[in-house]
Amino acid sequence: MDIKVAELKERLDKGEALNFYDVREEHEYEEDNLGATLIPLAELPDHLDELEPLKDEEIIVHCRSGARSGKAQAFLEAQGFTNVRNVIGGILAYRELEEEV
Numbered sequence: 001m002d003i004k005v006a007e008l009k010e011r012l013d014k015g016e017a018l019n020f021y022d023v024r025e026e027h028e029y030e031e032d033n034l035g036a037t038l039i040p041l042a043e044l045p046d047h048l049d050e051l052e053p054l055k056d057e058e059i060i061v062h063c064r065s066g067a068r069s070g071k072a073q074a075f076l077e078a079q080g081f082t083n084v085r086n087v088i089g090g091i092l093a094y095r096e097l098e099e100e101v
Helices: 005-013 026-031 041-054 067-078 090-100
Strands: 020-022 059-062 084-087
Touching: 005 090, 041 067, 059 067, 059 090, 067 084, 084 090
Parallel strands: 020 059, 059 084
Antiparallel strands: none
16 A cells, blocks of 8 residues: 655644654665654664564655555554555655645
């Protein structure tokens, strides 16, 4: 199940507490981020223990364009996570949406 940037922006603007993860690399995160917790895609397997309590909760993952977060979504689902949502278009689509508003 994916999430559109408009829904994500609305929820972030409301200050909603989200299980929100950025799977880009650290240098990308330092350049621009949405306030998500950084776990680079390659390091995701090393963080399964800390994510385990969220197995049945909504987890939102994003990257630059949606490709890496799609891989993160598939990986987490294969590990038994039941509600992982990929941000369609990633941070690029999110920033584009902000420019339109």
